[in-house]
Amino acid sequence: MSKWNIVTLDEVCSKGNSSIAQKDIKNNNRLYEIYGAGGYIKNIDFYQQSKPYVAVVKDGAGVGRTMLLPEKTSVIGTMQYLIPNESVIAEYLYYAVTYMNLAKYFTGTTIPHIYFKDYQKEKIILPPIETQHKIATTLNKVTHTIDLCNQITEKLDLLVKSRFVEMFGGIHDSNLYPYQSIDTFTSVTSGGTPDRKNNDYWENGSIPWIKTTELHNNVIHEAEESITEKGLNESSAKLVPKGTILIAMYGQGKTRGMTALLGVEASTNQACACILPCDKLNQIYLWKYLILSYDKLRTLAKGGNQPNLNGNIIKKFPILVPPITLQNQFSDFIEQTEKSKLAVKKVLEKAETLKKSLMQEYFSGQ
Numbered sequence: 001m002s003k004w005n006i007v008t009l010d011e012v013c014s015k016g017n018s019s020i021a022q023k024d025i026k027n028n029n030r031l032y033e034i035y036g037a038g039g040y041i042k043n044i045d046f047y048q049q050s051k052p053y054v055a056v057v058k059d060g061a062g063v064g065r066t067m068l069l070p071e072k073t074s075v076i077g078t079m080q081y082l083i084p085n086e087s088v089i090a091e092y093l094y095y096a097v098t099y100m101n102l103a104k105y106f107t108g109t110t111i112p113h114i115y116f117k118d119y120q121k122e123k124i125i126l127p128p129i130e131t132q133h134k135i136a137t138t139l140n141k142v143t144h145t146i147d148l149c150n151q152i153t154e155k156l157d158l159l160v161k162s163r164f165v166e167m168f169g170g171i172h173d174s175n176l177y178p179y180q181s182i183d184t185f186t187s188v189t190s191g192g193t194p195d196r197k198n199n200d201y202w203e204n205g206s207i208p209w210i211k212t213t214e215l216h217n218n219v220i221h222e223a224e225e226s227i228t229e230k231g232l233n234e235s236s237a238k239l240v241p242k243g244t245i246l247i248a249m250y251g252q253g254k255t256r257g258m259t260a261l262l263g264v265e266a267s268t269n270q271a272c273a274c275i276l277p278c279d280k281l282n283q284i285y286l287w288k289y290l291i292l293s294y295d296k297l298r299t300l301a302k303g304g305n306q307p308n309l310n311g312n313i314i315k316k317f318p319i320l321v322p323p324i325t326l327q328n329q330f331s332d333f334i335e336q337t338e339k340s341k342l343a344v345k346k347v348l349e350k351a352e353t354l355k356k357s358l359m360q361e362y363f364s365g366q
Contacts, residue, residue, distance in 0.1 A: 004127040006365065009097070010120035012088040016081030018048065020074060034074045037062045041076070048074040052090035054082040054097055056114070063112040064103030068094035080116065089129060091136035096124045099363040125365055135362050142355045149348035156337050156344075161292060163333055168322050171292050177322045182286075183315035186278035190249070190311055191268035192236025194227050201231030208266035209237065212248035212255050215272070217291050220246075221263040237267040243277040245287050247297070250308035257297040257309070261287050273314040281319070282327035284334050289319055 169176040194201035208223035301307035
């Protein structure tokens with residue numbers, strides 16, 4: 001690797017701009033694909049690039065994200081083209097630019113933006129073309145494994161949703177069983193945050209303290225932070241039991257409405273609604289029902305610039321209540337799918353670790 005050339009990004013590619021607005025793209029069934037920050041948009045009747053290239057999100061959400069796109073395609077105006085010259089192949093350029101983490105160059109607050117002039121002097125290791133192909137092939141294989149794991153996980157989630165509808169007739173529109181609000185079955189509470197300035201509340205804490213950023217429709221067995229007994233007793237934080245369902249009442253991006261199931265006794269911050277375990281509902285059934293209700297929950301949020309849920313909304317949220325025997329059957333099905341997801345997750349974690357290691361090896365210059 002020490003014999004390979006180190007050049008700047010602008011020495012191996014040129015920048016191209018697009019003036020195509022998504023609102024101006026007609027809905028037609030043509031030959032050529034056009035892409036935006038979220039990926040494929042639709043087909044159009046022309047293309048702007050005749051060879052494979054790297055596309056970079058330059059405006060708005062996802063700024064700095066990179067895509068490898070094929071020949072005879074285009075992008076909309078919120079993205080820009082990085083067009084490789086004869087010294088580099090598009091796949092190698094894609095991985096190299098991804099490793100640069102271009103998002104660090106963003107400016108602006110309302111609408112983030114990045115400029116080619118700010119990152120064009122980023123260093124890039126440039127091996128011979130044959131070696132570039134080998135590196136790209138290796139990374140493609142690992143990336144394919146990661147993509148496959150994510151696809152399997154998505155399909156397992158869809159299987160759960162299909163099974164629910166098959167058993168219970170629907171999520172929010174079933175006429176097979178009654179709907180009842182959560183507070184008719186159990187209590188809903190929330191937590192609090194001990195004073196950050198008081199070390200006695202945090203230092204050497206042994207009580208798990210959960211934040212909304214840790215809620216990913218997952219089972220939580222350990223927390224990123226812990227508080228002390230004093231912090232618990234002298235704040236509005238509360239200890240809730242294992243089996244409690246947490247719902248993020250507010251938070252950035254996709255956080256609001258996300259859930260978790262406590263695998264341990266823990267405390268939470270004030271942004272988490274805590275649905276305590278009860279005998280009248282199978283807690284796994286209830287948890288999965290709330291996961292399937294993510295979009296509906298988010299629509300109930302109140303407020304202006306940053307809508308939030310609150311405890312009363314959670315308490316009054318209607319739950320489909322089939323017989324407990326059917327709830328238990330559905331819970332058993334969930335247990336089997338969760339085992340499958342766990343196995344896939346282990347493969348995914350290994351593949352992601354390997355990819356990170358390979359990217360470091362190939363592109364760090366160390």
